[in-house]
Amino acid sequence: MTTPTLTDRYLFAAARSVPETQRTEFRSELAERIGDSIDAKVDAGADREAAELDVLTELGNPDALAAAYADRPLQLIGPAHYLLWKRLLRLLLAIVLPCVAFAYVLGQLISGAGIGEIYGGTVVVLINVTVHLAFWTTAVFAFIDRVSGGKSVLEWKPEELPVVVEPPRNQLRLDVVSNLVLIVLTALVILVGPGLIPSPDGAGPVPFFEPATWAWLQWYLLAVLVAQLVFWLLLLRHGRWSYRFVFASLVLAAAAALPIAATLAGGTLVNPEFLARTDWTDAVEQLGSQGPVASVLAVSVVAVAAVWPIDGFVKARRARQEEIAR
Amino acid sequence: MGEDEIEAGHRQELRRGTVGLACLLRLRTPDYGYALLESLGADGIDVDANTLYPLLRRLEKQGLVTSEWSTGEARPRKFYRTSHEGDRLARVLTDDWHRLDAALRGLIERGES
Known part of the structure; x- marks a missing residue:
């Protein structure tokens, strides 16, 4: 048996990836070339020998050459499906990752895991979920791309064009009115709500909130609501958002959120007596001072307060840009 | 991207469609890959081997050329010949070519006057 020449090795490497039915023919053609x-x-x-080396170098990677001969695509997902793949993957990650993170953290807190453990575990879980989502989405799309022969499975139609969104002229008035309604409703809930919460075991009424805290907190919150009311009326008079108003709304949100978060985390917001009478056996421990569920809720309250002024910020920036444009 | 690269890209784009037609016309007399490459080059159609060989394969798959192995020579060679279908397509493409040529001539003359 003679040692295979470079050409023999090239032929072998290139023919390997060609379907069996075409292999002999392909090999002969390439040998001729x-x-x-x-x-x-x-x-x-x-x-x-130098000529052989030269020719094979010019031919390049045998797998790429075989793909060019066989008209096979050299990409996983072609242009027909790439955009759809990208949009779907982004959407999936944006929806699934926060949900998974929230559910995992909550589950770990309830089962009493330490902060370090929760942090590490969340990172691992998020990486796992990301890898799985990306892999399976890509696998499905690669399959669709092969089966469809690179033609888009979804036809684009002009109806898909996005609607041009122009904010209504009276947007600010709408915002003010809806917020005033919200303020009044919140005030009602603070005044009457706690009295409407039924006793957990039906044996005589017990206040839901710790009476000593609630005695001052409810008036404090009502005062913040009045400040909110003034804020919206001032905004209506001013006519449009500005960064000063954004700052004020941030201060107001913090003013409302911080005492709630602090009393929650400190275990002085919810009445322990009320908790003791629920079916939830370790409720006092979970919702008491430094209790894990209490901590999660406190963090959530602060998070909501931090997100609250974003809408105003966006509007203030738009107003600013319009002003500059004019 | 340099100016030369842009120019090369456009010239390649312009030539790309003509190679298929040149093959169909040239292969009315049967020939094998390398001889075709040489003779097209001699006739002023510059074509890269990496374009020509896969193109021949595609034309054969589309039934525009037929092939036959000739074993009489130093090594087995595949001889291609334009089929009926290929001949018909070559005539259609030739008409298109003339139309394009006339149109471009018009544009060129108008630009010069």
């Missing part, structure tokens, strides 16, 4: 090309170089005065 390589042989003729080498002969041409030798005729022009080159050394046979």
